[in-house]
Amino acid sequence: MTTGNTPTGLELLQSEMARQHRDALVSLDTNQQRASEIAKHAKATGRLLLLGMGASHWINRVAEPLYRAAGIDATAQPLSEYLRAPIAGKQTVILTSQSGGSGEIIRYLDTAESTDGIFGLTLDPLSPLADRVPSLIGAGEVEKGFAATRSLLLSLAMHGAVLACLGQPLDDLKAYLNAPSKYEDAAVVSHLSESDCVILSSRGVLQGVADAGSLYFMELARIPAFSLEGGQFRHGPFEMLRKGIGVVLLCPSDNDSESVRRLAEECLAADVTPVIFDMSGKDAVPETLTISMPPYTGITAAAAGLVAMQETLLKAATAMVPDVGTPIRSTKVTDGE
Structure with a gap:
């Protein structure tokens, strides 16, 4: 207020x-x-x-x-x-x-x-x-x-x-x-707000969106949030999957959609339910928490994915932190030198 x-x-x-x-x-x-x-x-x-x-x-x-x-x-x-x-x-x-x-x-x-x-x-x-x-x-x-x-x-x-x-x-x-769309999913917000760590992952152009999302969620929810490109995620870090870890995947509409969908299935096998921002145009991966989006490509996919992720992560962080958006250890403009 x-x-x-x-x-x-x-x-x-x-x-x-x-x-x-x-x-x-x-x-x-x-x-x-x-x-x-x-x-x-x-x-x-x-x-x-x-x-x-x-x-x-x-x-x-x-x-x-x-x-x-x-x-x-x-x-x-x-x-x-x-x-x-x-x-x-x-x-x-x-x-x-x-x-x-x-x-x-x-x-x-x-x-x-x-x-x-x-x-x-x-x-x-x-x-x-x-x-x-x-x-x-x-x-x-x-x-x-x-x-x-x-x-x-x-x-x-x-x-x-x-x-x-x-x-x-x-x-x-x-x-x-x-004409931007809004994506509401209370189950996704609730699931992420109960996580004590979040991993975000994608391929290609959308990987940069996942990277931005990890920083955003760390700043707002004040919990660890890692961004791992799809291949890098599978090469070792899968060992950290457990109950309490949230996984957010951005699924593109190109040929990489299948690799992201396989990654979601492997998360389920590790007893972790992934959230998917899905632009593949395909049916949702069963048992996942999926936000279906139009099959955008290129820069449009990046823009739409960025905004949809912002909205969802902000709602999750608001449920986790009483003064969300008010920094306690950082400033808007930083001098890291």
Whole structure:
């Protein structure tokens, strides 16, 4: 409940999420010129480096395979790692930071020999990032909610603007943003809220969405949440499965759907009931908790999966934490340096 004129952490998150589709559409339209400039530079170098921290890194991770599909050799890396082991060679760089002012961003800009070929992606037009390099700017004000919600969808939309300039169609993404669906499942929320640890997993583009979800749930529910790519999950970590561990799978509509469905069946065999955000277009895996979604692909699948997961995980976290969305050990803008 709002205290005086100060909204709660939950209210801030809900406010961000309520306007994110609209702001994402605006961000697609208003960044076309800058997106064209970035795409032209990336095509000239043939190499794109996506750098960010926290949720900004994970949205870069979503975009990484989409750029590769567009013919660009793209790599997403945490900026803190890059600062300690730079990747040599001529390349185009996108620095992603919703605030545009994290400690790693400032250090990178202060130590870069040249800003030629370096571009920003941020929600703050007055930030150091936007001031020092040509930047894509998200619509609306800077995100105020503690955990990233609107900033992720807007960042994905801005990557989409660049991808469109590389020849990738966005008609399905725009259609989704204009008419988003809501997915309600009280059983899923109840199941996750009773977990003491959660593992999120997928394949391809949706793996980056799972990565973002793990951070989101750790921040809000304050329990361990791991993100493991489908193959990595099966190579050893399966040993940790037990009662009390929640598993969230994002099932794509492409050929990887079968591998995710097999993973769900193996979870059931380990006496763990997985939650599946299912875009496969197939019947639900028996005995799982399945949220059926349209068979979206590519960037549209990422956008729809991201929002559906945000909504569900926020409800679960709200049932677990009395002051959800109010950080006790962290700040919105962080200096990890």
